[in-house]
Amino acid sequence: MSTKTTNEFGGEVGGITLLGKAHSLSALFIVMLRATIGGMILFAGLGKATGEAFDASGYLVHGVDAASPVSGLYAAMGSTPWFVEFANVFVPATQLLIGTALILGAFVRLAALGGAMQMALFYLGGWSGDALALFDSTLVYAVVFLTVAAFGAGRVLGLDAYIEKLEVGGEALTERVPALRYVLG
Secondary structure, rough: OOOOOOOEEEEEEEEEEEEEEEEOHHHHHHHHHHHHHHHHHHHHHHHHHHHHOOOHHHHHHHHHHOOOOOOHHHHHHHHHHHHHHHHHHHHHHHHHHHHHHHOOOOHHHHHHHHHHHHHHHHHHHHHOOOOOHOOHHHHHHHHHHHHHHHHHHHHHHHHOOOOOOOOEEEEHHHHHHHHHHHOOO
């Protein structure tokens, strides 16, 4: 006889208790969300790595809205040759790593945090000061990355479930190195 468990989740934020119950399809949808956002950023990285030449200075100098609070900072970064060379490698490399990690479900919290940070930087660059533009796609992507991290999406059909159980010296990896709980999941 099978027993059905209730998938409850919750927490407290600012003195308000939040409680919820996951639907039976929630695990499937969190895997789909993880794979979709992972595929989106993976293919963005592949496009930069294998497509037309990627040059971060184009975005930093010309792609940032002048009303953005970071426009001066981004323009200065785009005018600094060593930083542009660094960004030309760093952006596609991290997009490839983040996408691969999310699709495989490995180091999901770390990858999702990296994706959210990258989207936050793009969001700040696109900020026009218009109230209607506050909710653009990069903000939505950042929230999706954070949602994937919060739900520990790497434990559902992902490698994180196996990595956490690896034994090192007779104990589970996450028991031996507790800090890994913050990057796995």
